[in-house]
Amino acid sequence: MADLEAVLADVSYLMAMEKSKSTPAARASKKIILPDPSVRSVMHKHLEKMGEVNFDKIFSQKIGYLLYKDFVENVCEDPVPQLKFYEEIKAYEKIENKEERRKVARDIYDNFIMKELLSNSHAYNEESVAYVQKHLTKNEVPTDLFEPYIEEIFAHLRGDLFNRYVESDKYTRFCQWKNLELNIQLTMNDFSVHRIIGRGGFGEVYGCRKADTGKMYAMKCLDKKRIKMKQGETLALNERIMLSLVSTGIDCPFIVCMTYAFHTPDKLCFILDLMNGGDxxxxxxxxxxxxxxxxxxxxxxxxxxxxxxxxxxxxxxxxxxxxxxxxxxxxxxxxxxxxxxxxxxxxxxxxxxxxxxxxxxxxxxxxxxxxxxxxxxxxxxxxxxxxxxxxxxxxxxxxxxxxxxxxxxxxxxxxxxxxxxxxxxxxxxxxxxxxx
Structure with a gap:
């Protein structure tokens, strides 16, 4: 009987994995509803108090980045090539094949550097140009080839352009999302929990699927009784704090990050990135x-x-x-x-x-x-x-x-x-x- 239950749990888990790969949002049983735009003023004051209303903090968050990009592309009257330049650099840095990276590096240089140099409109530091030209002349394409340009791009994006963004409807939408994030109250009913995929000293790790997005996660459930019995309260709280600190920004692909955290009467639950390949x-x-x-x-x-x-x-x-x-x-x-x-x-x-x-x-x-x-x-x-x-x-x-x-x-x-x-x-x- 136990073997049959294990087989059924495996089948359920695999079916959930397949569903999550094929348009998960379309299969979701719940929908996210944003609060009224009037929350902008309250949230703006809260974010200012927390020191969160600055370019670097907002741009490093996924939703902040997407809304800033939307503002630049669809609201700004003047073109902002710096953002496109930044995206091309980030895409270049992820290329594994050296030959492909060499081709993309040349395209970036031609489209964003050489073209502006020829038209005398290149507004970047001469040292940055010299650094890129030196490597390309030697046919070298390190992943940090365009790194000198990043800070200069940010200097432009965080200036007057960011001030206009804060005054726009796109920032209002950002405040709506942050308000939702701040007030979200998750329960076990928000997830379809499948089989156990790991065990620890304080509890188990399950594969789960979020109802409103259809995305698969790992749910780490710590048993409160076990924590108290082993006097692990400090460890559990510390893990929650550390996960919050590392799970920020868009450039942390090599850490198992936390997306949500909540608790039930008998468990502490961390919703983490799902890892299927073992250790x-x-x-x-x-x-x-x-x-x-x-x-x-x-x-x-x-x-x-x-x-x-x-x-x-x-x-x-x-x-x-x-x-x-x-x-x-x-x-x-x-x-x-x-x-x-x-x-x-x-x-x-x-x-x-x-x-x-x-x-x-x-x-x-x-x-x-x-x-x-x-x-x-x-x-x-x-x-x-x-x-x-x-x-x-x-x-x-x-x-x-x-x-x-x-x-x-x-x-x-x-x-x-x-x-x-x-x-x-x-x-x-x-x-x-x-x-x-």
Whole structure:
């Protein structure tokens, strides 16, 4: 009977996945209704108080970006080529094939730089032009080829143009969406919950489908009784805060982000990005060690995820293969932020993490540390995926005290290649992000 229930749960889950891929909104059973436009004045005051009425904050949000683009394209009387230039640059940065990137780079240069140079209308810094021309002359097309132009584009978009946007109906629509977001009250009835796809110390993770959009998510349900019994209230609250901090902006594709959060009488629920590809620890145990090419690809994406956290003054503190999940396209995401910590005001000194991956400064009680601890864990993780075992687990020891002692002393022949791996990791692997 249990086997039959498992089969039915799998079929239900797979059917929901298929539906979500084919026009999910058209199949939705609920519709989103925006509040009256009159909420603009109240929301504007609230957003001003929170420091949210500025170009950078609004442009980094998906709905803010789309409405700003709508304003530029359909409301502004004068053309704004800078936004199109920005979109072309972002599309270029995502191209994996070098030959295709070379062609697109040339098209961008011809359409947005050379054309303006010939008409004496190029309003950008001469250093930016020289940087692009130098690389194209050498037939080089790094992913950051047009990076010098980004800040200059933003300087134009955040000026008088942004002030006009704030006075427009498009900003009113933005306020309506923010009001809806602020007052949204989700319950279990807003989701179709399917089979369990993971388990943790405080609860389970389910595959689910949101009723009003038809989109699939992972629902992490933490049992309140279990949290209280294990005295995990601080951990649960911390994970909620950390997820809120990293789940902002449009450039965080390598972290499992949170879209919604709510609670029921007996559960705390986080609605997260759905990951169907398993984790790197599972793939290591099933298929053996990774080769260098595979490792460069995954490492580059993990680097970008860590940098996204570190820019927000968050140290992750639990980097290991089991916490690196894969999506259905084979890209990785960092998951489980329960041990992450904000170090913007005060550096942490707690000894937390997984033995064999914790940096010496984390193990040293009372020693303050920052995001550098994650790069130590990153080197340990790469070693594990390339060699099949931790650099500090000699003779397959499972003694935590022995592992910690080796970490603090860097003792043992297994560390022969570790220092060069760790020290060179960031600089040798970071350019590989162009292939990620």
């Amino acid at each position: 790197l620890h599972y793939h290591l145990s099933q298929h053996g060690v990774f080769n260098e090419q595979e490792m460069r690809f995954y490492a580059a994406e993990v680097i970008l995820g860590l940098e996204h956290m570190h820019r927000r003054y968050i140290v992750y503190r639990d980097l290991k293969p089991a916490n690196i999940l894969l999506d259905e396209h084979g890209h990785v995401r960092i998951s489980d932020l329960g041990l992450a910590c904000d170090f913007s005001k005060k550096k942490p000194h707690a000894s937390v993490g997984t033995h064999g991956y914790m940096a010496p400064e984390v193990l040293s009680k009372g020693t303050a540390y920052d995001s550098s601890a994650d790069w130590f864990s990153f080197g340990c993780m790469l070693y594990k995926l390339l060699k099949g075992h931790s650099p500090f687990r000699q003779h397959k020891t499972r003694d935590k005290h022995e592992i910690d002692r080796m970490t603090l002393t860097m003792d043992g022949s297994s560390l022969a290649c570790y220092p060069s791996l760790f020290c060179g990791t960031y600089f040798t692997l970071a350019p590989a992000s162009s292939t990620a």
